[in-house]
Amino acid sequence: MSVVSGTADRYVVGVDFGTLSGRALVARVADGAEVGTAVHPYRHGVMDSVLTAADGRALPADWALQDPDDYRDVLRHAVPAALADGGIDPRQVIGIGIDFTACTVLPTLADGTPLCELPELRDEPHAWVKLWKHHAAQSHADRINALAHERGEPWIGRYGGKISAEWQYAKGLQLLEEAPPVYARAQRWIEAADWIVWQLSGVETRNVCTAGYKGIHQDGRYPSTEYLTALNPDFADFTAKLDGPLVQLGDRAGTLTAEAARWTGLPEGTAVAVGNVDAHVTAAAAQALEPGRLVAIMGTSTCHVVNGIEPAEVAGMCGAVYGGISAGSWGYEAGQSGVGDIFGWFVEHCAPAGYATHEALTEAAAAQPVGAHGLVALDWWNGNRSLLVNHDLSGVIVGLTLATRPPEVYRALLEATAYGTRMIIEAFAEAGVPVDELIVAGGLTGNTLLMQIYADVTRRPLGIIGSTQGPALGSAIHAAVAAGAYPDVPAASAAMGRVDRDVYRPDPDRARAYDELYAQYLRLHDHFGRGGDDVLLRLRTIRNAARAATAVETPAALVEVPA
CATH class of the missing domain: 3.30.420.40 (ATPase, nucleotide binding domain)
Structure with a gap:
C-alpha cells in the first residue's frame, strides 16, 4: 500500500524504553528504512538493592525501582542524537511513537507529577516507579486471584486464571497496604508508557494494550467496586486512579508540547502516537x-x-x-x-x-x-x-x-x-x-x-x-499511522516492517x-x-526472613507523609 502523497521524504521517530536504557530510531515513512539511531542508558539503572537516586536506603527483597527522570533523559539525549546520526532535518519528522516495558507503573499527582519528585517523598521507596520485574507483590497477587475465583469474577479466565504480581492491581494493593499515606496521595496510578506520552503531549491517555493486559480492563470495564472493596475496603477507589481516556493503538494522543519539543529537537505540534508495550508493538515491525x-x-x-x-x-x-x-x-x-x-x-x-x-x-x-x-x-x-x-x-x-x-x-x-x-x-x-x-x-x-x-x-x-530495533521500529510504524501517513497499522506494517522467514528449521x-x-x-x-x-x-x-533480619530499613508504612 502506498503512503499518503508527499510523505516519501518524511520520517518518524520511535523510542523504545527498555529495562536499562532507551533507544531512539529514525525511520523513513515510505519503506521503514532505518536512517538514524541512538541509545541512552538510564543513569540510575534498576534500583533493586538500594535507593541510589535518593537516600541510599536498603530495599527489601524482590524490589525493582526506577527514576522517571531517567526516561525524560532519553528524550533529551537519544532523540536528538538519532536525528544527528541520520542527518535528518527535524522538520522532516511528522510523528513520534514510544513503547515501554510493562507493567512498569508509577504513582503521580493529577497533573502527572511523579510522587518521587515531591521533596517530602523523595526518600520513600513506594513513591518511585515500580519496574516490571518488581516482584514483591506476590502475596497480594495471590489474594487477588483467590478472591476472583471465590466470587466467580468473569475476567479472571481472560488471564489464564491468575493475575501476575507484576501487574497494576497487585502493585497497587501493595502500595495501599504497605504505605497508606502514599497511596492516598497518589491521584493517578499510571503505566510508564502512558506517562511518557503525557510528558510529550501534555495529554493524559491510557492505551488499550496496557489497560487490557496489565489493568484488567475487559469488556469495557475494570473490576467492580464490590470486588475491590472485598479485597480491602480502602482499595475501592483504585480504578479512579486509572482515570484517563482509553485510546486505540495507532491513534494520535496529541502533539508535542513546546517543552517536549525543546527536549527532543522536534517541531512543536509533531504528532504523538498513543503509547504501547515493547513486545506488542514489535508484532507490527515483524x-x-x-x-x-x-x-x-x-x-x-x-x-x-x-x-x-x-x-x-x-x-x-x-x-x-x-x-x-x-x-x-x-x-x-x-x-x-x-x-x-x-x-x-x-x-x-x-x-x-x-x-x-x-x-x-x-x-x-x-x-x-x-x-x-x-x-x-x-x-x-x-x-x-x-x-x-x-x-x-x-x-x-x-x-x-x-x-x-x-x-x-x-x-x-x-x-x-x-x-x-x-x-x-x-x-x-x-x-x-x-x-x-x-x-x-x-x-x-x-x-x-x-x-x-x-x-x-x-x-x-x-x-x-529484519530489524535489530524491533520495538523502536514498531513504535515508528505506529507514529506513521498517528501522523496520518497510513490508514491503519496493518497497512503501515506491510510497508515499513520486515522479516526473514524460515531462517531456522527443526x-x-x-x-x-x-x-x-x-x-x-x-x-x-x-x-x-x-x-x-x-x-x-x-x-x-527462609531467604527473605534472613535478609530482613540483617537489613537496616525504615518500614514504608511508618513514614509520615504531609497532606
Whole structure:
C-alpha cells in the first residue's frame, strides 16, 4: 500500500524504553528504512538493592525501582542524537511513537507529577516507579486471584486464571497496604508508557494494550467496586486512579508540547502516537499481525504475542485482549520473566576464566550433542510468568556431577528457556489458538545456537525480524499511522516492517532427542511448580526472613507523609 502523497521524504521517530536504557530510531515513512539511531542508558539503572537516586536506603527483597527522570533523559539525549546520526532535518519528522516495558507503573499527582519528585517523598521507596520485574507483590497477587475465583469474577479466565504480581492491581494493593499515606496521595496510578506520552503531549491517555493486559480492563470495564472493596475496603477507589481516556493503538494522543519539543529537537505540534508495550508493538515491525504468527521478543525476559480470531481462555497466559495487538483481533500474551538475564547471570557470576563470555560458552556448547551434558534446568531464575504465574519460584538444575563443565551448564540454561517457550506454544494450541510460525525479535537473535535450539525444541520453523530495533521500529510504524501517513497499522506494517522467514528449521534427529529431555522438564516443572514439593517457596521464605533480619530499613508504612 502506498503512503499518503508527499510523505516519501518524511520520517518518524520511535523510542523504545527498555529495562536499562532507551533507544531512539529514525525511520523513513515510505519503506521503514532505518536512517538514524541512538541509545541512552538510564543513569540510575534498576534500583533493586538500594535507593541510589535518593537516600541510599536498603530495599527489601524482590524490589525493582526506577527514576522517571531517567526516561525524560532519553528524550533529551537519544532523540536528538538519532536525528544527528541520520542527518535528518527535524522538520522532516511528522510523528513520534514510544513503547515501554510493562507493567512498569508509577504513582503521580493529577497533573502527572511523579510522587518521587515531591521533596517530602523523595526518600520513600513506594513513591518511585515500580519496574516490571518488581516482584514483591506476590502475596497480594495471590489474594487477588483467590478472591476472583471465590466470587466467580468473569475476567479472571481472560488471564489464564491468575493475575501476575507484576501487574497494576497487585502493585497497587501493595502500595495501599504497605504505605497508606502514599497511596492516598497518589491521584493517578499510571503505566510508564502512558506517562511518557503525557510528558510529550501534555495529554493524559491510557492505551488499550496496557489497560487490557496489565489493568484488567475487559469488556469495557475494570473490576467492580464490590470486588475491590472485598479485597480491602480502602482499595475501592483504585480504578479512579486509572482515570484517563482509553485510546486505540495507532491513534494520535496529541502533539508535542513546546517543552517536549525543546527536549527532543522536534517541531512543536509533531504528532504523538498513543503509547504501547515493547513486545506488542514489535508484532507490527515483524509483519506478524496475521493470526498464527507468534512473535517471541527475547531479551532480558521474553514476551510471546500472537493474534487470534476468536476469544479463548488459555491457562496461565498473561491475557486475551480484543485489539490488544492490533484492531479487529484478539491479542494473546504469555511470557518468561527471565531469559537473557539467566544467561548473563551465569556469565557474570559462574563462568571461570576462559569461559567468561557468551561467545566462548556458546562455541563450546555448540559442539555438544543433544543430551550429552545429562542436565535439565527449570528457567525460573526470575520466577515464572507463564504458565504458573508465580514469581516466588526459583531456578533448578538437575543432573550436575563432578564431570559437569561450564559450557554444559550454559547449554542447559539455553535449552531450559526453549522448553518454557514450547510449554507456552502448546498451551495456546491446546486452547484453540494456533501457532504455525515462530518469529523471534530482540537482542538474542544473533546467537545462532540459541535460535537453532528453539527451532528444534518447538518443532517449528523460526523466522527472524529484519530489524535489530524491533520495538523502536514498531513504535515508528505506529507514529506513521498517528501522523496520518497510513490508514491503519496493518497497512503501515506491510510497508515499513520486515522479516526473514524460515531462517531456522527443526532438525528431525535433534528434535526427537529434545522430546525426551522436554518430557523430563515437564516432570520437574509440575513437581516443583504444581504442588509436588513446595521446597522452592520455603527456601525463598527462609531467604527473605534472613535478609530482613540483617537489613537496616525504615518500614514504608511508618513514614509520615504531609497532606
